[in-house]
Amino acid sequence: MTKWGVVATGKIADIVTSDMALVPDAEVVAVSSRSTPKAEEFARKHGIPRFYGDYHDMLADPDVEVVYVATPHSSHYIVARNALLAGKAVLCEKPITVTLKDAERLVELARKQKVFLMEAMWTxxxxxxxxxxxxxxxxxxxxxxxxxxxxxxxxxxxxxxxxxxxxxxxxxxxxxxxxxxxxxxxxxxxxxxxxxxxxxxxxxxxxxxxxxxxxxxxxxxxxxxxxxxxxxxxxxxxxxxxxxxxxxxxxxxxxxxxxxxxxxxxxxxxxxxxxxHYQIAEVVKRVQAGQTESPDMPLDETxxxxxxxxxxxxxxxxxxx
Structure with a gap:
C-alpha cells in the first residue's frame, strides 16, 4: 500500500482524491490546507485520518510516502521542493512550475535526492x-x-x-x-x-x-x-x-x-x-518499484x-x- 498526503483542498484536489479511492494500492492518510477547518472538512469528506493546517507538518508525517501537490500554480515549485527535500515522492499538478528555470531546479533536485517526481499530466x-x-x-x-x-x-x-x-x-x-x-x-x-x-x-x-x-x-x-x-x-x-x-x-x-x-x-x-486514477496507478507502480521517473511522463519531457x-x-x- 502506498500512502499519500494531499496538499491543498480546492476543486482539483477534491476530484483527484476521489479518484484515488479507485486505485487499490493507494491510500490517502493525510491532507493539509492553509485553513485547518478546511483541512478537517476535506478529511472528513474523504475519510482521511489526519489533517494539518500547515503542509510542513504533513511533510513531517512519517506515514506519508507520496505528496500530491494541488496548490495554485505559483506555489507548485516551493511545495514540491520542500516535499522532495523531505524525501517524499511527488506528483505535482500541471504546469509543474510557472517558469522553465524553476522546473529545471526542481528536476535537478529530484535527481540529486533520487526521489520520484512526476508532473500530473493525466491525459x-x-x-x-x-x-x-x-x-x-x-x-x-x-x-x-x-x-x-x-x-x-x-x-x-x-x-x-x-x-x-x-x-x-x-x-x-x-x-x-x-x-x-x-x-x-x-x-x-x-x-x-x-x-x-x-x-x-x-x-x-x-x-x-x-x-x-x-x-x-x-x-x-x-x-x-x-x-x-x-x-x-x-x-x-x-x-x-x-x-x-x-x-x-x-x-x-x-x-x-x-x-x-x-x-x-x-x-x-x-x-x-x-x-x-490512471496517473495515480502509474505513480504507485513506479514508487513501489523504486523508480524515480515515469517513462510515460519523463522529467526531460516535462x-x-x-x-x-x-x-x-x-x-x-x-x-x-
Missing part, C-alpha cells in the same frame, strides 16, 4: 491517448504532417481570481494550453520554432494561439483561451489518414481513425470516476514542454519572474 495515462500514440508510432495514418488542438472556455473576468492574477500563475496557457502543447510534444517532440499570438488582460494571456514548426515541415496549430468558447477537440493529420479526437481530447472516451477507401476505425473507452510554454509566454509578453 498521458488515458488508455485511448496511449493508443493514439501507438497508432502514430506504427504509422497507421502515415507520416504526421500536423496536429490541431484547442482548449478554452469563457471564464468570468475577476481580477481577484487566480486565473487572472499573474502573481498566482494565471492565464490560459499554463492552465489550459499546457494540454495541447503536451499532447503535441507526445507525438512530434520539441518544435524547431515557435510563433505565438494572443491577448493580454491584467498581465496574463486571456487567449493564445501557437504555431509550432518542425524540421521536416510538419506543424501544430494550438490554442487556449479564457474568453472564447472552443471545441476542446484534437486532430492528428497524416499522409495516409487522420485521427479525430472529439471533445474532450484531454480526457477522451472515443476517437476515430479516418483513412481513404477504408471504413472508419472507432475506438472507445468507459472511464471510471473522472479519469485521474522540461521540453515547459521550454515551449516559456518561449510562447515570452513572445506574448507574460512574465512570472
Amino acid at each position: 498521458r495515462f488515458n488508455p485511448l491517448v496511449k493508443r493514439v500514440r501507438e497508432l502514430v508510432a506504427e504509422g497507421a495514418v502515415g507520416s504526421i504532417r500536423s496536429v490541431h488542438a484547442d482548449f478554452g472556455g469563457p471564464s468570468a473576468h475577476d481580477p481577484a481570481h487566480w486565473l487572472w492574477d499573474p502573481a498566482a500563475g494565471g492565464g490560459s496557457l499554463l492552465d489550459l494550453g499546457v494540454y495541447p502543447v503536451s499532447f503535441t510534444h507526445m507525438l512530434l517532440g520539441a518544435p524547431e520554432s515557435i510563433a505565438a499570438h494572443g491577448t493580454l488582460i491584467d498581465g496574463v494571456d486571456a487567449e493564445a494561439a501557437l504555431l509550432l514548426r518542425y524540421q521536416n515541415g510538419s506543424f501544430a496549430q494550438l490554442s487556449s483561451s479564457l474568453v472564447g468558447y472552443y471545441s476542446k477537440a484534437a486532430t492528428v493529420v497524416g499522409t495516409a489518414g487522420r485521427i479525430e479526437i472529439p471533445p474532450l481530447f484531454y480526457r477522451p472516451t472515443e476517437f476515430t481513425v479516418v483513412r481513404p477507401d477504408r471504413p472508419d476505425e472507432k475506438h472507445s473507452l468507459e472511464i471510471q470516476g473522472h479519469g485521474y 522540461l521540453a514542454v515547459m521550454r515551449t510554454l516559456d518561449e510562447a509566454l515570452d513572445q506574448l509578453g507574460v512574465s512570472y519572474r
Whole structure:
C-alpha cells in the first residue's frame, strides 16, 4: 500500500482524491490546507485520518510516502521542493512550475535526492491517448504532417481570481494550453520554432494561439483561451489518414481513425470516476518499484514542454519572474 498526503483542498484536489479511492494500492492518510477547518472538512469528506493546517507538518508525517501537490500554480515549485527535500515522492499538478528555470531546479533536485517526481499530466495515462500514440508510432495514418488542438472556455473576468492574477500563475496557457502543447510534444517532440499570438488582460494571456514548426515541415496549430468558447477537440493529420479526437481530447472516451477507401476505425473507452486514477496507478507502480521517473511522463519531457510554454509566454509578453 502506498500512502499519500494531499496538499491543498480546492476543486482539483477534491476530484483527484476521489479518484484515488479507485486505485487499490493507494491510500490517502493525510491532507493539509492553509485553513485547518478546511483541512478537517476535506478529511472528513474523504475519510482521511489526519489533517494539518500547515503542509510542513504533513511533510513531517512519517506515514506519508507520496505528496500530491494541488496548490495554485505559483506555489507548485516551493511545495514540491520542500516535499522532495523531505524525501517524499511527488506528483505535482500541471504546469509543474510557472517558469522553465524553476522546473529545471526542481528536476535537478529530484535527481540529486533520487526521489520520484512526476508532473500530473493525466491525459498521458488515458488508455485511448496511449493508443493514439501507438497508432502514430506504427504509422497507421502515415507520416504526421500536423496536429490541431484547442482548449478554452469563457471564464468570468475577476481580477481577484487566480486565473487572472499573474502573481498566482494565471492565464490560459499554463492552465489550459499546457494540454495541447503536451499532447503535441507526445507525438512530434520539441518544435524547431515557435510563433505565438494572443491577448493580454491584467498581465496574463486571456487567449493564445501557437504555431509550432518542425524540421521536416510538419506543424501544430494550438490554442487556449479564457474568453472564447472552443471545441476542446484534437486532430492528428497524416499522409495516409487522420485521427479525430472529439471533445474532450484531454480526457477522451472515443476517437476515430479516418483513412481513404477504408471504413472508419472507432475506438472507445468507459472511464471510471473522472479519469485521474490512471496517473495515480502509474505513480504507485513506479514508487513501489523504486523508480524515480515515469517513462510515460519523463522529467526531460516535462522540461521540453515547459521550454515551449516559456518561449510562447515570452513572445506574448507574460512574465512570472
